Amino acid sequence: MRQTGAMSPETPSHLPLKIGVGGPVGSGKTALLEVLCRELRGRYDLAVITNDIYTFEDQRILTAAAALSPERIRGVQTGGCPHTAIREDTSLNQEAVEALQSEFPGLDLIFIESGGDNLASSFSPELVDAWLFVLDVSGGEKVPRKGGPGVRYSDLLIINKIDLAPNVGADLRVMDADARAQRSVLHQSGRSEPGPEQIRPFIFTDLKRGLGVRDVIAWIEHDLLFKPVAPPRIGLV
Template sequence: MDARPSSGAVPLSRVGAARIGIGGPVGSGKTALLERLIPAFAKRAVSIAIVTNDLVTAEDAERIRRSGLIDPARVAAVEAGACPHTVIREDPTLNIAAADDLEALFPDVELILIESGGDNLASTFSLDLVDWWMFVIDVAGGDDIPRKNGPGVLKCDLLVVNKTDLAPYVGVDLDQMASQARAARADRPMVLTNCRKGEGIDAIADRIMAEVLFR
């Protein structure tokens, strides 16, 4: 598969499963998004596996393994042991090895979703690790996030603005936040989601299908 370039980077040429990064601040809803994407890809007959990242635990991996949504053996855990973006950007060796192991165990896998440990707005993914990546922010984190021009918001292939249902309760003008995010990204793709209700999930899955699996 020839991966689409992100942020002007030179694309990979990868044989095997496509690798999708999911980054974003702590509590933005990355794991909840994963839990919604699993059945979304099952509905589309796409075989997937998952790699989660935490600092010194496998908590997110265990949550997904217990969910009943996926064969637990298809979920690998990486313990970063340091700043989370280190193992998705500076030295992604641990994540590459985990994804390689999953492909060896499950040759039918078409898509590997790699969830970063919660980090700040500066986290980005190395294209040695992923072919395409999304960045998750949430309205409860503040409507000023798009205006801060963090690399995660600006450089990702898809910006996900999650927890839209909370906007009225945290004093956020959702339309204004979305408009500012589009302006910051020069109208590059963005999806509004409410992972609790599954809103916006099909739009993300369809975009991955179109831009990564069947481009």
């Protein structure tokens, strides 16, 4: 199994798996949730919590897209502190999680989308079981190289909008190498020498066209839900 903060196989089945979705404004978090909800809603009992800074815009977009029924999409306003609401003080999101669990006791998955934030944002393990971080190529080739908790330590890194790479002068091979370097994990073997290198998963996507979505779903099902499916492909393959 890959190195993730995922639930263990012993976790009672009635508890939903909670997956955080973070990343900068406009990187594609809501687009990702829209496509994941459409793809997974027939197989799993789903709900979504959106954290908006100013409005309930993400909740409105998902509702309008009919990604899920409106009562399964909850918006949380975060007082201008999107990172606080998912990291230091998650109580407002915990409220939303409990309300959803109370209303839908059979939930399998809850996605918690952060408000658009910067590279320093991360999710509290008290709030989510695993989290993914969405970057987009239009932010520049250099972004994976800059590191930060999302790039380095998220359970899955998604580099979205790969179709825009030629337009912004980004070389995906460079981004692949930088992401690989940032997400390399050297496990100690118990002796003094380091164990084999592992790479935390990262996936290139073009969510508008559906490229890479299959691998994101494979990450959820293989790495988090322990389903007998093929693992996701990592980086450029």
